[in-house]
Amino acid sequence: MSERVLMTGNEALAEGAIAGGCRYFFGYPITPQNAIPQYMAEHMPEVGGVYLQAESELASINLVYGAASTGAYVMTSSSSPGISLMQEGLSYILGSELPCVVVNMVRGGPGLGNISAAQSDYWLATRGAGHGDGRCLTFAPHSVQELHDWGADAFPIAQKYRAPVMILADGLLANMAEAVRLRERQEPPPRTQEWAVGGERNGRPRRIINSLWTDVEVMEAVNRRMAERFEQAAANETRWEEYGDDSPDFVFAAYGICARICKTAIDRLAEEGIRARLIRPISLLPFPARPFYEWAERVSRIVCVELSLGQFIEDVRLASACRCPVELIWHTGGVLLTPEEVMARVKEML
């Protein structure tokens, strides 16, 4: 289909999920992602799916856990305070080796915060998906088209690695409108996973979905298995984009909405003779360390641009291995950066 439609990020992501085969959505209202459950409520019946509004985000993630145990393509979405409530459930989903998709449209925080955009849940996504050693695969779109595509592509990735996949975006990406090329709606595959419960057993041995292992050797073996699958994910699903000059003076590091700001800044800086390049991680976990490591040797500095006090910058510092200074341009709490401010601060640094 070559036609494009104008959609907001929230709607595009929801439609992408349906196109990718999502047939079960459980969620709860929270700004700035309310259009996602609303879209699901309206469109799930068209594909014979189920929209159920839960009584809380705590219930939402447990509804997801139940549906995931049957092998279904299931999703929930929320924003920062609601994601905090889902951390327990994410730990159980990780420990039980189940697939699902979780969307976080990040808002200002901590606490109740505000409904403006922020990127202060980087740690929550990549470090804080509940207690324990689980790794929640995390991907960060930077456009409405990417939100749509990840809405669909997150499901087979979750199934392949038997883990939750978090789509991390923000209140701005969620509510801005851009032209989207829509995917054709596909059916999910039949629920025939060898671990899935429910339905008629017809004599097959019974199956247990569990994260309780009081035998510590068994618990460690489960963790080892999770780690091996994560290593496979790191080998296959690490993604990033590079944009800008091939011989840059410095490199921007940014994801999501900040990557859009940096791309504009790069174009305008080029007009002034300042050469910059952007490394835009698309997978945040697994983190694309290699481009940072390689470019850090060739530039004067890496400039991290994020809407937080400095979370993403830690992974950039780790990846660049002290080969060059790593600076931070930031706002947080819902205050937004602009290309003008980024350019001004960069010029101060140079």
Add this chain to the structure above:
Amino acid sequence: MAEAKQIAEGEPIYRRPAGLTETQMRYCPGCTHGTAHKLIAEVLEELELIDRTVAIATVGCSVYAYEYFNTDAVEAAHGRGPAVATGIKRVSPETIVFTYQGDGDLAAIGLSEVIHAAQRGENITVAFINNAVFGMTRGQMAPTTLVGQKTTTTPLGRDPKLAGMPMMVCELLATIPGVAYLARETMIDPHTVRNARRSIKKAFQSQVDGAGFSLVELVSTCPAWWHKDPIESMAWVRDEMLKQYPLKVFVDYEA
């Protein structure tokens, strides 16, 4: 008088129900979890549901229930059983789904989940094991602990001025239209065990019939943390627990 059934020489007069595995249970001597498991397992066998049932094991002494019920099983986080059960039922309505929850799991941390499942008329069955204490964690006060009952967190006895009165879960849920079958039973003598079995059967039948939410509260013993022997525990249920928690069928969709 009904005709007595003839039992052939050598034929067993009692066996483990097909709904139970052969795994030896960990429960304490005198604990009525064993009886509750057995009754559920017998009902699943009688109604021919074993092959399409998912048991939701929950947090408490019930945490190992997935080892004992001869069905698929999913372990839920503390209190979340009814939400997990709902997720499965919404994907696979033909699957029989039940939770097995203690009073800490259901009436403390999980109260919202069970009320909302009932409010939605969710077509699941809940076995609610009420023994007035947190058992697995060694004897703290629960919402259903009796006034004056000593526990590790009410060493001087439960004081309603500090901790409120015991929670009456069936009475709370009885007001909800989505409930198809709701009963409080116990298992302290053959008569009450038979009544408990009858209520458990009606509860699962209501799920098979698609009638709505079902819950059977089973007033149970905890000899370990009541610091009583099994016989004293049964007596304490009869003499004290049943005064607070009267046995009753609250809602019957067929009545």
